[in-house]
Amino acid sequence: MTTFGIYAVGAALLLTIGIRGALRRKHLLRRILALNIIGGGAFLFLVLLGYRESGEAGPDPVPQALVLTGIVVAVSISSFAIVIARRLNARTGRTELPEEGLD
Amino acid sequence: MTLEMLFDMALVGAVVVAAAYAINAPVLIAGVFVYIVFGVLLSLVWVRLGAPDLAIAEAAIGAGITGAIVLDAARQMGMERRRNPRLRRWPGWLSWAATAAVGVIFAGVFLTVSEGRGDLPQRVQAELPRVGVENEVTAVLLSYRGYDTWFEVGVLLVAALGVLALRAPGESPARRFRWDPPAVADGAADMLVPGGILMAGYLLWQGSRGPGGAFQAGAVLAAIAVLLTLLGRPPIARVSDRARDALLVVGFADFLLVGLVAVTLGGALFEYPPAWAAPMILVIESAVAVSVAVTLSLLFAAGGAAGDASEGGVP
């Protein structure tokens, strides 16, 4: 297994764990954490695409730049989501979304 | 099997275990702590993959901003709660089968993609002299893909406006953390704050040559502001609302302005003339760093929920 393979499997696992968590957990904070873990998996794979095992040219800077903007956007959007969840909690005492019609 | 590979496997294993714990820990606050550790581990991964720019940003955001935001939210939303309910739309075996299928598909697809073989790195290298910076990531961010980064600064602005719009009536950051921090904490902060400001300046200046840049500098500044907010002296409360709004917008506006200057000098938007590129990029980066710092610290400082102050002291 190559270095690329090790991290690629890691990215796949992060995406899977995150998707499962986001779909199965009810607590909103956990769901937001799960979304961030999905983001981490996606970022990992993107950076990996620019990784060069060897060679004179260093790692590809383009995916790195994209992921850098991604990290900053992810933190701002997830803190916005957390504020919404906290307002819901303060208004209704809920920590979960209501689920009418789903059961 | 080399030692490098063993290390990479252990690191990936640690990241995956941390991710699984963060979501599935029985007690919410345990999951939140493990999530903070997850961020730190991810920055180790960026170091291993040759992306120190990302590692610095992840470290500053993960250790300084995300941690404070999620801990504050967990306090409000039941940090000691043990029940960790899950949706039970599907029977257990079916959901596990679906999970395994998703995992296999992702792993299969990722593994068929071989390492990038494009010539992008060479092309980035070839154009560097015309951009005026030596750090390739900074060049991509501010020059080659100026639109992306400009809009990203716009996304930050939108998030900040959203948080401000959702603010509880009468809530001010100055009122959120009212306690008597021990003198030790204040003293340590007095030593760390100048260090942080220095570090941000260094990262901003360094960004044209090595790892660093506007986002890293802004994130470090924001983390320092978060620390001060936690200790009951939020920097954001020291400026008027109008000044705060101006600081929020300055990155977005300045980016566009410099881009338009490039147009008047005969290029396309964000196509800086080579002779002027280096100072123009530094001007953009300085303004963006300020806006990132104010936005990220505001996301924490103004992120409290309505009625927080009346909730009583029992967590």
Added chain:
Amino acid sequence: MSQLFLGVALLLVLLLVGGLARVLQGPTPHDRLLAAQLFGTTAIAILLLLAESSGAAGVLDVALVLSLLAMVSVVAFISCSRGRGAPE
């Protein structure tokens, strides 16, 4: 020499995974917090070793940022659980 650095770094990663048990067990939030604090220091040590073994630029800066901000999460937890809701 660089193999030794990497070996010690590997040991530290494994220790970190083992220590996660304390974050999960608690029993009090302070125990969990303490473990998280230890992981911050461990990560800084790993970064120093990686910086030396790879010689890549900027790795020390990552460690510098982490050490500057090592206190923030702890202060956040303590002030969130203790500093709130003081009567007006």
Added chain:
Amino acid sequence: MSPRDLATVLLLLLAAFFFVAGVLGIVRFPDTLTRLHAVTKADNVGLGLVVFALLFQADSFLAGAKLVLIWILVLIASATSCYLIAGASLLDGDEESG
């Protein structure tokens, strides 16, 4: 092996010992305050030894100064955090053994 390398190896092994002790302590010790004690050993001594070990390999004054600075910052942060955690833990009276 030059004397400098030898010093690095010995100091690193000692550092590894302190980190192992710290983690063992945090997993095995019975209550918050004893665990705190274990953590501070790993924090301050373990990282300090790593820094000293690497100082023997530092190739420029700047890199060495950065290493020492990192250690000093961790000392400040660790002392403060442990003080805060100990204080909060005593105030909460959470002495239930784990």
